[in-house]
Amino acid sequence: MAETSTMPAFLVPGDSEPVIRLADARKTYKTGSIEYEALRGIDLTIRAGEYVAVVGPSGSGKSTIMNILGCLDTLTSGSYLLAGDNVEDLDEIDLADIRNKRIGFVFQQFHLLPSLSAWRNVELPMMYAGVHKDERRERAVAALERVGLGDRIDNKPGQLSGGQQQRVAVARALVTEPTMILADEPTGNLDSHSTEEVLGLFDELHASGRTIVLITHEHEVAARSRRIVHVRDGLIQSEEVLA
């Protein structure tokens, strides 16, 4: 079923380096004596500047792919190269560092800290990166302006609409200049207007050269990407490249 392990050369935007290279990726979960194979040999390459959607029904393994790509979980077997570095065999501290520098997360539930203002939320990853205080504020404000919330920097999440909250989360994902933005059902909790707001933002980010990986089960959302990877039963079923 898995047709491609390498991308045909003509589909690759420019001559960019592979950002992600999963080879024969397998993940087995154990609950007591029951073993469950979530990933059964995934080969996937994503290059810099690509906008890829991973699509599949629930239970297909797409959340596991998201966790693996996001360095939130490790493979049982196979290899995962992120920007040329092997992510396997890393300890928790190194994984935290990679998440901090390489990956910008956007979650379905936004995951903003309700007690912090918008810019304080955006500042968080820079705190763990050891960026200086003054620079953090400057960059956080710039990232919020980038997502069109320059006038909302002091608002707390509770004072923002769903779409605005998700844009704050996108600003937070952008602010560390990560290798890729990893979005897990980013529009799952949004109405159609807000969905359009966030997807429009992704379009802009893609146009400016960002690498975006979108995990979703909605085809309309996936259709906004340039390449769709269909996952089913822990395997890549098919891929389609959009114009």
Add this chain to the structure above:
Amino acid sequence: MNWMETARTSWFAIMSHKMRSALTVLGILIGIAAVILTVGLGLGTQKDVSSQISSLGSNLLIVSPGSSTSSSGVRGGFGTGSTLTEADATALASKVNAPDIAGVDAEKSSSEELTAGSTNWTTSVVGVTPSYLKVRSRTLATGTFITAQQQADEASVVVLGSETAQELFGSSNVVGQNVTIDSQTFEVVGVLASSGSNSTSNLDDTALVPLSTMAANLVGGSQANSVSTVYLQATSADALPAAYQEAKSILLTRHDISSTDDADFTISSQDSLVSTATSVYKTLTILLTGIAALSLLVGGIGVMNIMLVSVSERTREIGLRKALGAPPGAIRNQFLVEAGTLGLTGGVVGAALGIVAALVLPGLIGSSIEVSGLAIGLSLVVSIGIGIIFGVYPATRAARLAPIDALRTE
């Protein structure tokens, strides 16, 4: 993430649950205040007792009849016998046999009713010798003290304590007035300067008469020649041990007793009184401090409880912070600093409360409370320590949470 930022993050977390944080702090606060107060009360009482005992006089040895040892058979209890006599006191005053004893004051006391005009007042009437003032380190406010001549004459003269004079005459300027004791008239020749009270008696509420008069006219019968206490003043503090030995050998010889174990008298020094009293109060202080420390332990468990609640309540926050790149150490430190801050806040407020109570309470309960800097410093260290120790488990739990599981928690 440096410590300043960790501290700020922890502070935000504490302030976002004000009520809960305040209650947690309260547990530590009560414990710390209790420890400071009980230690202070113990130290203060010890100091009071020492100063009361030294107010008896300086370089003093106190000879009491009876024995406090129970080495053989049945013995008269300490202070209850009537084996000391005026003659013993006279022998102890010998410059030849007891060169290290500078002064001797034999005393015999009895509670009597004093009458002046229509006013009466019951107080302790003490028969004393002329060396009383010197040996007991007292001074006169007005008048003269009992002279050797009055002592020899069994004169009916009396020296009043300042409070007794006040009670009887409403004034301390009473030299020359008459006082009736046991239907005999005594002339007031002097009034003692105020000296305060000690643990057992009010030193300003007393009436002093010549010991000879006391023996002849006030306390008759078989008790006439016995005295209740003999106070010896050593020539200096260094001479106390020598004075003690001299007094002991003189009395043993006079009482015809060969073994020290059979002695029918007891000689104690201020030091031994102080150390006896101090050890009693020390035991009490340790007991009370132990109870206070227990409440501190309960406070610490409260911190642990709240931190565990806080960890499970903030599972998603922890997961998010980890996803954003927080290493386990940063998460652990955040919770440790939070617990330590709760502990320290409790410590500071508790210490402040303890100090205020130490200033206010002595006026209400009448015993002094000595707050030592050491106790305050130590309790602050302990309070942070308790916060951190009881915070370690919750903080470690937070640091170990897997980010995916943490993020999924609803």
